[in-house]
Amino acid sequence: MDYQFPHQLFPGFYNCGPPDVDLKVDPERWGSYNGVIPQGNVGPRSSWSFTPRHHIRGETWCHTEPVPMPLLSPKRAFLGPLTPPDPQDFTEHMQNFFTDHSQDAFGGMSGVLGENFHFRPKNRKESRRKDAVSVRGMKSGPDILKHKVCHQTYQFNLLKKYSGLMSDVIHDIPPELLGSLLYEELAGQRDRMLFFENATGGALVFVPFSQSSSISSSQRGCLLYPAGQGLDRLNFHEVEMHYQGVSPGLDARSSKPISFQLQAPVRQISYASNSQDSCVAVRADHFCGVWRFSEGNEPRLLQVINTEEVATCINVSPHVMGEVLVANESTVASLWTVGQGMQKVRVEDSNLYFNAQSSWRWCEFSAHPRVMLYADRTGVELTDMRESPACSHTLFRISRSSECRSSERLVLSKYLGQVHPFHHLITTQCSAYVVDERFPCVPMLKWDHMMESPPVFCHAIPDSAAFVSVGGESSTTKLLLSSYSSQEITMLQYSGGRAQACLGRGPPQALLRPREALKHLPVQIPHRLHAVSRRMSSPAAGLTCIDGTARRGSMCVLQLTEAGDIFYQVLEHKLADGSTPRSPAGGSPPERAAEDPSPPALGSEGAERLPGESQTVIPDTPVKDTGGPTRGMAACTAVAETPEREQPTRTTLNFDHEGRLRDQLIQMDLGNDDGNVAEVDPAGNAKKHSDEEAVNITDGPAPVTLSAGSLATWKQWLQKQNHCGKKSRPQSSQHFRIRTTGLLSLSNTGARDACEKGHTESLRTHMRSCMSSRSLLVHSTVSASLGVLDVVPMPSVVDTDAWSDPLSQRLTLSWQGEGLCQAWWEEELGTNREAKMEALRRKRRQAKEARRAAGHRLKLSRSFDSSANYQSERDDFSSIGWSSPASRDVWSDREGCGPLSELATFLEETQRDPTPSSSHTVPTSTASPKRVGDKVSGHHTPGGTGTPTKSPRAAETCRKATRRPAEDSLDTLIPTQDDLSQKDFLEKEDERDRLRIPAAGSSSQPHGSSSQPHGSSSQPHSSFSQPHGSSSQPHGSFSQPHGSFSQPHGSFSQPHGSSSQPHGSFSQPHGSFSQPHGSSSQPHGSFSQPHGSLLLPSRVSRLTSSQGSQGLPGRSQGSQPKKKTRMGF
């Protein structure tokens, strides 16, 4: 009696106006009755009864399995990100664009600027512009971008400067524009991930075939779903629902699907059937197509239309075959009569009731074939198509009349023609309404559906009259709602609508989600788990249900995800006494379990089935009994969860132990799977388990454990998923790589091969035995087969003397003790300078005294000594650190270049100094001579650098002494005698010095050659200078000042490449140097150096012997001529 209208409706106020309750304030309406109506005839009080609008109890529906089952074998799929992108990350995307598509990002300007720059080393002969700038250093900047580095550590000053100079011209797309567009796009993507309105309606449909007999053990039908990576292949797939066995299951293997490749992803499938023919309408973004098919006939495409605007809705008429309603984003709703054309029914530029800023439109048929529902986000209107312009009146609107909350929006409208000819379902983000079109504006029923994201898919299951007799209670209509992003499925139940008012029955029930299935499945290794969970949490794309409520008391809910997977879950109706209503033919559940224990198997399309029988791994069929051809297969399927082991085990299987080994492997691998060994192996146990579970299921709303059959199905699915996921796994970001080819190569001699083979064999046997006993393969086990290893010699003792840079010195010292290190630092920083000077003065005084006492003993050699004195002083001076030759070199080289090259030079210059501190060194070092000079001149002791004389024999100790500056701290030579005029000398002499360096090597060193045995004095130099001969300027400039303070004899210890440079100045600066000592010394100085080395030995040996007697060994430059002159005073 569908035409009846309820005799009484539930009372309630009818409020006009916009909703006034905030979306977030009102808590969920659990446990409320929401109004009652009295029922009873006029009589005594006891005859009255009441009916609540929300009845406490509905039907009890329980899952047969705790997880949804996969219907199809997994195919390759495109998986989106798990979490919606944050629009604030647009800078990161811009960076990726700039690095990955630099040609697109900078192509235009780089074409213009390109010829002015080059990235090659200078000496390459290439045709390039004369004034092209070399930007070699820049390349490392972009290179390092490939890796995740600390940007504080890796600073590219040159790059920064260029970027400051040119950042506003080199972009083809202005970054501001690109950034704002990217932001918009990301925000759009985020919104799409949270709620994708084009998917509304869902692209999964089950068309049941007419049943030959009403009580058959299965139900057949055609499942329509999109497949392929882009969900752009429409599949018509015949499936069969089994009601026999332990639990009902769905089988998709019996037939191959019929596919139609489309141009765009399928968004919605709508169908109507008159139990003979079915009419299927498919909506993609820019086209819609209509197919017709029936049980016997293959689907036939009838017509396709292109829509200029994105189509938002398609719905097939349940009244007249071949009529389709189409709505699109240009807000036009048209009636499409297939084969005849489109008729515009309604055009609405704005939203119906208020401005919701949405161009989403939806239309549905209603109880009258010429009245349609026209919906947008603000409400629904009934539109009569016969009249033009179409007359319409409100069916539902977001307002207080339907107790909406503010900012609630209509999400889906669905004609429940199968359930009740006048009922429509309307959902919003927080509520679901059942609306009767005979009584517009006031919803018959309202639920809080309590879903996280708005429900966009819906399937209605009409109440089954057959149940009324069985259950006692009247049966309910089930509404299944499913949301897009969160995959939720919620079942709402209601009854009434005809003679009785609509009653909600029971609270909403959440069904299983695929993304929550993983906790019931075998444990996976992390990266696989990640891949699988990502796949299983891809948003839902459709929902349908195979309705077996009438005959079997069960239903099968199918859900399509955007990854192209279909998951199904079977629910069974439980009566109050806990039994399952079944039609008599089925028998009681335990009986059927005994009849047919084979569980439903994973469906796979024939062509894509794995080789061999895909059922082999299911434990119900004993693994040990599987035939020969499937052996390998069984083993392979069993190792699903450990990809690392997959390869070895497969190769192992090629060996002759295959049969024995396989069982062990299975046992092992399944042992890892959450301790399911008992269930799976041996097979007999598994069967018992599953039977027990089947009995246990009846207790709770959902069984806690997965039955063995389903577990096997899942395992197989997971394995296939991993298999196909492997190919599509995206390339991970680049890592630093070390080439290992050739590192561990074996020699290819035949004899060795044979020997090696024996080793390998024995090793493998060991490994197998270890695996079977689950022990570790340790060295002691296999050492016999591998033979004794060669003894690796201990590395030689580290020679710290080989490292002479300050850092190494410091580190070496710090090993020797903290005090030493501290002293070194004091030297380094010059904090002990006062003390040293004091000590020096004291010493000098003592020396004076001594000289006075000694009289004029050394007159003979005096003149020579004085010249040597100059030279040593020059040495000292040079060690103070004048402007480094390299930098001058740079400047001098760069003459006559273009402006760009000048700029480049400047940038490069500053960029060469890696740290800010070092870049400051240049100015200070140039300034230091003056400063030091001033100070020293204040003492009026130009020759004050003199140190106690030293034995020339102490060459060895001398070298050591330089290593231990702390011991010789008193001997520091404070540089003196530096006039500004010297600067000129130095600069002029530069060129010559540099030329001399290679030849001079060690021979040019002996500054103190005047008084020292050449060989011994030069030794330290060579040893110092060699490691640093090529050391770059920064070192020099850095350590020059320190050399003068901390090293007892700056000229000697100066451990830098520039150490050879000062020598050039030896021979000339007599004039200036000699000033304090009189001009007499000048001629000596001019020839002393080249010849000194030849003349000296005897004299020096004499000198050293005399100095040695003074008890000052270990002074590297003990032969300071000044001392001698003074001593000679």
Added chain:
Amino acid sequence: MDDWTADLEVDVICSDDDSTRRGKSLKLPLVKPVCAKRKSGYGFHQSCRMCLEKIREAMLHHRWQEAAEYMACCSQILECKSEYRVPPNKVLIRRISTEILHHHPNTTMEDYNVVYERMKHSGFKHYLMISLEHAFHLMLHGKIKDAKQKLCDAEGWKYGKESAIQIQNTRLIQAYRSLLDYIIWCDTKSSLSNKDYFDMQNALNSFRKASVNLKEILKHPGVWDPFILSYVDMLEFYQDHDEALKVLTDYALDENFPPNPNAQVYLYRYLKQHDAPQKKQMKNLHSLVPSHELMLDYISYLLQAEKKASAQKALAVILEMLDFACWRTNLDLWRSLQGVIQKLQMEDNFESIVRETMASRKDWWYALHFTSFHGRKDSKENPELLEVKASLAKILCPDRELKYAAE
């Protein structure tokens, strides 16, 4: 009432929680479950929130036992009186506990009473609603006296400045109380056989008490089917026909009221009962619900009229009813269509009348009724209908080559 400030605080926090973050840019504001909304909080509050989430999940999956166990664990949430932290939404917790009680096997009425009473006093905003729910619960369990007492208590309750919702709730409470008065009145009336004066007085008292509130609530737009039925019943008993007719007419024809088909039906029945002219009322109902079952009455009424125009009207009404899916296979309706056609066939301009009425249907009616598929189906399920329809097919769709009765 002790923590009304806390309730207000909840509101403030909830309202500016999500909207600032994403509500603006997202076209469709999304809801989050209340318990998942606030992510901040430490220690106790955090565990409370997690507990609530667990409860909610268990309830959504209909695992009532599990939910009840969790609920027993987190009863301290309600005792929490922290001034600095926002307490969890107590109303939600109360509602959840009610739902759990609904599904718990060992629930007693005492438990419900305790929960409802505590719920009432957990916040002033929901006092009236919860009182009403409490009364509903008592009514559903046959405790009409108790329910009436609860409603009387709630009637006198007031707090601060009355909001619109509060006023409406008060009115609803009054109306339900009056409904219970009516039931008591019926009770008294049924035992009125001995014409006891005292009982008469009692009944009159009940009537007076009920009528004041019922009359009041009927002035406000809304759906008041049970209330108006009881009110009219009482009025009829006391022979106040004018008032009854006025109330029914207002209910049916007032523009401010929602277009309730039942209002038309009640008025029609009342008119019919008192032999008043019903034609206008039928017209009203027809314009509102052309598929209503009372249209059968309308058709027979029109056919009785013996006028040419009314026969034509009857034809239009029948054809319109046949448009609707629920009447398409109704044999009686097809029969009456047959009768109307036969009657019209006697007219001169029969064909033009039919063509005129069928004009808007001509391109889809055959597909709706007379395809070969319908023929097969009818012949299988209802051969009699096939016969009637076949006789009419050629008349209604003369332009079409129909395959309806081909087999």
